[in-house]
Amino acid sequence: MNTKQFERIKNAKGFIAALDQSGGSTPKALKLYGISEDSYKNDEEMFNLVHEMRKRIIKSPAFxxxxxxxxxxxxxxxxxxxxxxxxxDYLWEKKGIVPFVKVDEGLAELNKGVQLMKPMKELDELLKNAKERNIFGTKMRSVIKELNEEGIVEIIEQQFEYGKKIAEAGFVPIIEPEVDINAENKAEIEDIVKREVVKQLEKLPKDCYVMFKFTIPTKANLYSDLFEFPQVIRIVALSGGYTREKSNELLAQNENLIASFSRALTEGLNANQSEEEFNKMLDESIEGIYKASVEK
Incomplete structure (x- = not known):
């Protein structure tokens, strides 16, 4: 593990940019960016286009x-x-920004009110690849849509099972049990999520470091006391479908919670913008998210 990167993620001010749209979410991301589905013929062309979008973001003087x-x-x-x-390597060596990679292989069908992650059949190979590419940490996402205790327990257990394996391979996993922002009884669901996370943390070896990515909780600061566990090095928040303005407003109410926004980060960016327009909008987006993350 890179100790400089570890210290930066644990202690520095800022937020984590989520640029990890996968096969399922890429068409929507490209459409919001002003590139329609008839602009590409296959997955290779689609991923080339989204890489150009990400490259434009990363190379921007605002980033x-x-x-x-x-x-x-x-x-x-x-x-x-x-x-x-x-x-x-570009992120770290040119920009001083720590690289993570999404490792899950998508969501299973809805069952017991939740969507578990599909079995990660290629995880070992992907982690080997990630080590070659100098990746620091990973991210994996599950989704909770309903108040079903059995389903929520399964989500948290699965996340930690894979998290421990990832940590043993030398990475810091971001555990992401997303709660749908439109779920009924959202606050009650989040109480159960926290309870089950605490149970797992109590069993986790002291030298097994993890991060969390949560939906911004209905009860402000719900997750703050998870930092009492030495294994927890950072807690970040997803935007979950909220607008950037709403995401920032809710995030600012939570101490020790920083952003890891995807759609809210890129909101308003367009392939047809001039470099000046693009960089100005990205700078405004980053500044707003940064302030919501650090100015509590």
Whole structure:
């Protein structure tokens, strides 16, 4: 593990940019960016287009380490290059930004009110690849849609099972049990999520470091006392479908919670914007998210 990167993620001010749209979410991300589905014929062309979008964001003068701690990549982006450097190396060596990679293989069908992660059949191979690409940490996402205790327990157990395996391989896993922002009884669901997370943390070896990515909780500061566990190095928040303005407003109410926004980060960016327009809008987006993350 890179100790400089570890210290940066644990202690520095800023937020984590989520640039990890995968096969299922990429068409929507491209559409919001002004690129329609008839602009590409296959997955390869689609991923090339989204890499150009990510590359434009990363190379922007607004995308700097004084406000951004880390960036979460998709595996295709991890194995793609920016100016003849692999993306993770460019992020760290040129920008001082810590690279993460999304490792889950998508969501299973809804069952017991939740969507578990599909079995990660390629995890070992992906982690080997990630080590070669100088990746610091990983991210994996599950979704909770209903108040079903049995389903929620399964979500948290699965996340920690994979998290421990990832940590043993030398990475810091971001555990992400997303609670749907439109779920009925959202606050009650989040209480159960926290209870089950605490149970798992109590069993976790002291030298097994983890991060969490939560939906911004209905009860402000719900997750703050998880920092009492030495294994927890950072807690970040997803935007979950809220607008950037709403995401920032809710995030600012939670101490010790920083952003890891995807759609809210890129909201308003467009392929047809001039570099000046693009960089100005991205700078405003980053500044707003940064302030909501650190100015409590």
């Amino acid at each position: 700097t380490d004084d406000r951004i701690l880390g960036a979460i990549l998709f595996k295709v982006t991890m194995n793609s290059k920016i100016d003849d450097m692999y993306t993770a």
